[in-house]
Amino acid sequence: MVEILLDATVRAGTPILFATLGAIINERAGIINLGIEGLMLIGALAGFAGTYLSGSLLVGVLLAFGASFLAGSIHALITVQLRGNQIVSGLALTMFGVGITALFGKGMVGLTIVGFKRIAIPGLSELPIIGRAFFNQNLLIYFSFLLVFLIWFFFYRTRWGLGVRSVGENPAAADTCGFSVSTYRFLAVTIGSGLVGIGGAYLSLASTPMWIENMSAGRGWIAVALVIFAGWSSPRAMLGAYLFGGITAMQLRFQAMGTTISAHVLQMLPYFFTILVLVISTQRMQKGASQQPEGLGLPYDREDRK
Amino acid sequence: MSDILKIKNIRKTFPGVVALDDVSFSVARGEIHTLLGENGAGKSTLMNVLTGLYHPDRGEISIDGNPVHFTSPRDSLSCGIGMVHQHFMLVPAHSVFENILLALDNVPNFFSRKIYKEKIQKLIDEFDVDLDLETPVWKLSIGAQQWIELIKLLMRDCQLLILDEPTAVLTPQEAERLFSVLRRLKEQGKSIIFISHKMREVIEISDRVTILKKGCSLETLNRGDFDESKLASLMIGKDKIPQWQKNLQMSDEIVLDIQNLSVRNDRGLADLDDFNLLLKKGEILGIAGVAGNGQKALAEVLTGLKNTSQGRIMAGEKDITNSNARYSYIAGIAHIPEDRKTIGIAPDMSVDENLIMKSFKSGLFRNWIFQDKKAIRRNAAEKIEQFAIKSGPDGTPVRYLSGGNIQKVIIARELSEHPAVLVALYPTRGLDIGSAEYVHKVIADGVDRGMSTILIAEDLDELLKLSDRIAVMFRGKLIGYVDPRKTTREEIGLMMGGETPGGAE
Numbered sequence: 001m002v003e004i005l006l007d008a009t010v011r012a013g014t015p016i017l018f019a020t021l022g023a024i025i026n027e028r029a030g031i032i033n034l035g036i037e038g039l040m041l042i043g044a045l046a047g048f049a050g051t052y053l054s055g056s057l058l059v060g061v062l063l064a065f066g067a068s069f070l071a072g073s074i075h076a077l078i079t080v081q082l083r084g085n086q087i088v089s090g091l092a093l094t095m096f097g098v099g100i101t102a103l104f105g106k107g108m109v110g111l112t113i114v115g116f117k118r119i120a121i122p123g124l125s126e127l128p129i130i131g132r133a134f135f136n137q138n139l140l141i142y143f144s145f146l147l148v149f150l151i152w153f154f155f156y157r158t159r160w161g162l163g164v165r166s167v168g169e170n171p172a173a174a175d176t177c178g179f180s181v182s183t184y185r186f187l188a189v190t191i192g193s194g195l196v197g198i199g200g201a202y203l204s205l206a207s208t209p210m211w212i213e214n215m216s217a218g219r220g221w222i223a224v225a226l227v228i229f230a231g232w233s234s235p236r237a238m239l240g241a242y243l244f245g246g247i248t249a250m251q252l253r254f255q256a257m258g259t260t261i262s263a264h265v266l267q268m269l270p271y272f273f274t275i276l277v278l279v280i281s282t283q284r285m286q287k288g289a290s291q292q293p294e295g296l297g298l299p300y301d302r303e304d305r306k
Numbered sequence: 307m308s309d310i311l312k313i314k315n316i317r318k319t320f321p322g323v324v325a326l327d328d329v330s331f332s333v334a335r336g337e338i339h340t341l342l343g344e345n346g347a348g349k350s351t352l353m354n355v356l357t358g359l360y361h362p363d364r365g366e367i368s369i370d371g372n373p374v375h376f377t378s379p380r381d382s383l384s385c386g387i388g389m390v391h392q393h394f395m396l397v398p399a400h401s402v403f404e405n406i407l408l409a410l411d412n413v414p415n416f417f418s419r420k421i422y423k424e425k426i427q428k429l430i431d432e433f434d435v436d437l438d439l440e441t442p443v444w445k446l447s448i449g450a451q452q453w454i455e456l457i458k459l460l461m462r463d464c465q466l467l468i469l470d471e472p473t474a475v476l477t478p479q480e481a482e483r484l485f486s487v488l489r490r491l492k493e494q495g496k497s498i499i500f501i502s503h504k505m506r507e508v509i510e511i512s513d514r515v516t517i518l519k520k521g522c523s524l525e526t527l528n529r530g531d532f533d534e535s536k537l538a539s540l541m542i543g544k545d546k547i548p549q550w551q552k553n554l555q556m557s558d559e560i561v562l563d564i565q566n567l568s569v570r571n572d573r574g575l576a577d578l579d580d581f582n583l584l585l586k587k588g589e590i591l592g593i594a595g596v597a598g599n600g601q602k603a604l605a606e607v608l609t610g611l612k613n614t615s616q617g618r619i620m621a622g623e624k625d626i627t628n629s630n631a632r633y634s635y636i637a638g639i640a641h642i643p644e645d646r647k648t649i650g651i652a653p654d655m656s657v658d659e660n661l662i663m664k665s666f667k668s669g670l671f672r673n674w675i676f677q678d679k680k681a682i683r684r685n686a687a688e689k690i691e692q693f694a695i696k697s698g699p700d701g702t703p704v705r706y707l708s709g710g711n712i713q714k715v716i717i718a719r720e721l722s723e724h725p726a727v728l729v730a731l732y733p734t735r736g737l738d739i740g741s742a743e744y745v746h747k748v749i750a751d752g753v754d755r756g757m758s759t760i761l762i763a764e765d766l767d768e769l770l771k772l773s774d775r776i777a778v779m780f781r782g783k784l785i786g787y788v789d790p791r792k793t794t795r796e797e798i799g800l801m802m803g804g805e806t807p808g809g810a811e
Contacts, residue, residue, distance in 0.1 A: 159407075159415045166397050166408050173395040176357065177409045177458075178380035294399065302359055303320075 006133035013245020018199030019223035020237040022192040029188030030168035030295040034090030037220025038097020043068045043197025045101040048204040048211040064201035065194040072193020080185040083299035108211040115209030151234040168293035171300035225274045229281045231291040310335050310497050316365030325351040327521035338498045340508050343518030349501050357389045358382040388464030390455040398444035409458035448475040468499040478799035505534045559587040561758045567617030569603045577603035579782035592773030593762040600782035601762045605731040609641040640725035642733045650716045653705035657697045658686035689718040710741025728759045780804040
């Protein structure tokens with residue numbers, strides 16, 4: 001029972017994990033990206049289309065990354081190069097993603113592909129309780145484990161990572177040290193957006209191997225909230241994503257068990273917890289230990305006189 | 307001596323403002339060259355041009371005789387020019403190590419933390435600085451943060467160091483220490499551009515001085531050719547610096563009695579820690595201290611912008627700590643704030659509107675629920691005349707006024723309700739000498755009406771000139787009072803570093 005629940009938790013949490021990691025990379029460089037929901041949809045459709053047309057899952061995933069990367073570059077262009085309002089641009093990106101995937105996805109509805117399959121890691125997958133959840137999963141999930149570590153390593157052990165963090169905290173300091181603020185920000189937004197797209201592709205290639213209109217169903221917004229819960233750290237993003245995955249898995253379980261609670265109420269649970277988590281983590285933030293990048297949401301203009 | 311840097315006919319304009327008009331000067335190898343000028347003379351702009359942050363509209367910069375064209379700070383860094391900015395360019399959330407590492411070039415992307423830590427530690431030891439590499443920068447004092455900035459440049463082996471008002475945030479003793487380091491760097495053949503408007507320091511350390519005035523380089527003087535009065539007259543353009551006669555009348559009546567006041571800041575640290583202060587009627591009480599030792603919190607608590615976590619504020623027998631009485635007692639909280647553009651005024655509203663911002667509810671300025679435009683205009687005309695505000699045409703947004711005139715608008719508004727106490731936080735910061743004098747005069751004139759002033763300033767000369775008593779604070783505590791007629795700068799300096807005078811607690 002626990003084993004099955006844990007397995008479902010990881011499966012439900014992974015798309016949110018990808019999206020949260022992507023958003024963290026955005027925000028670490030100081031750019032708020034509210035386009036996550038739209039980027040996930042773009043990734044989901046591009047991933048599905050790529051796999052359907054080529055027959056290869058890898059092509060699907062790469063196409064998902066590429067499409068979201070391009071869509072993210074619109075946000076980067078507006079917020080980094082043109083110093084536009086990050087909130088408005090992000091919201092527009094979400095609406096753009098919803099609209100454009102509905103339009104181009106029409107022909108894809110009802111088609112099917114062969115999605116990602118479980119690959120058991122010999123030995124480890126036999127472990128009690130955690131074996132099935134962590135070592136008998138598909139490739140995308142293994143990739144997400146690796147990504148959590150890679151992003152942490154990137155931020156805290158490489159010079160590029162230090163550059164990204166500094167650009168998000170105090171762009172003027174990074175600028176005077178010879179870092180190009182716009183290059184760092186642009187790449188953080190686009191690459192981060194690409195990762196969000198892979199989260200979307202997980203939905204259409206692994207969760208349910210088909211395209212359904214608006215299939216991200218608010219997961220992108222949960223990711224936006226999770227970034228704050230995770231305190232902009234990738235290992236904690238993993239924790240947060242699985243927390244939500246767990247709630248989702250549980251409510252599905254409840255429904256299957258045939259409780260008398262309305263399914264609508266149960267489906268509300270993850271979103272209800274989003275609000276709860278936001279309230280708690282915001283309060284914790286006010287009590288001092290703020291990990292929010294200080295330059296978050298502020299455009300950087302070198303010649304701006306303060 | 308060969309010139310490491312030569313700049314010619316630099317001009318830089320911002321929308322509506324000519325920040326630099328025509329500036330030329332040169333810096334030789336192994337020299338300490340001071341740029342002297344009033345606030346607004348263009349010193350910081352010039353340095354931002356030199357470090358590649360601003361693009362000049364015209365003019366030439368050459369390094370070692372080769373013309374250069376900077377498009378970003380990276381270009382100027384690669385020419386060996388490094389700068390300690392007035393507002394430090396540090397990432398507060400990062401450790402000392404990460405901040406210094408950020409400044410180094412040629413660091414491989416996958417670097418060895420150990421090797422770089424050792425390198426940095428070696429330099430820190432060489433200069434005998436007390437810095438822990440793992441501490442996050444926000445926990446450090448301003449003085450320590452300045453060391454980080456300096457070490458950043460030394461690690462890069464910059465040949466030309468620019469220091470923008472480095473002593474503004476230091477105690478006199480810390481400044482001495484900085485000077486000895488600068489002299490040592492000079493002996494190593496490095497060139498230093500030193501920016502200051504404190505005459506004493508300029509004379510002590512400079513090999514040459516270039517005077518900037520209204521965006522133009524006026525003259526360059528060699529060591530021996532200048533003294534305090536000559537520099538001052540060149541800088542201000544008047545032969546005489548007006549002297550101020552202190553008002554000596556002071557009663558013993560206590561206006562404010564601050565007892566054991568503690569305030570915590572957003573990070574949970576104590577901004578004020580068991581702070582005590584007595585303010586007498588009709589006195590100007592100067593508060594000395596290195597910036598960031600709780601002065602701002604004190605002003606904010608008194609004016610109701612911040613809550614206390616402990617302690618009392620008494621007006622005579624009445625406790626006004628968290629009561630509305632404080633509001634009327636300090637007549638609508640008379641406060642000249644530190645940052646006049648962001649909290650002193652509403653920048654896009656007109657002078658007229660800004661002047662009634664504290665009394666817009668009063669019957670004088672309204673008809674039922676509508677504004678009485680005529681009365682508002684009449685009030686503005688009166689104040690503009692009384693305080694000699696250069697306000698431009700009617701309805702001009704306040705932000706288009708010069709710093710001095712904005713300050714006059716604030717003062718006119720703050721004094722309009724006849725407060726018993728005025729809290730002035732760095733009231734002359736960034737003002738030219740004429741405007742600063744005017745602010746001093748208004749504060750001193752208030753004494754005649756029985757107004758008491760808490761004057762928080764960073765310039766000791768200003769405090770010594772104006773105050774009846776000076777209280778020194780350090781790390782949120784009151785260290786002691788001194789009499790400005792008897793004390794020495796050294797004594798205040800020691801107290802600013804936390805030493806209690808004569809063993810008295």
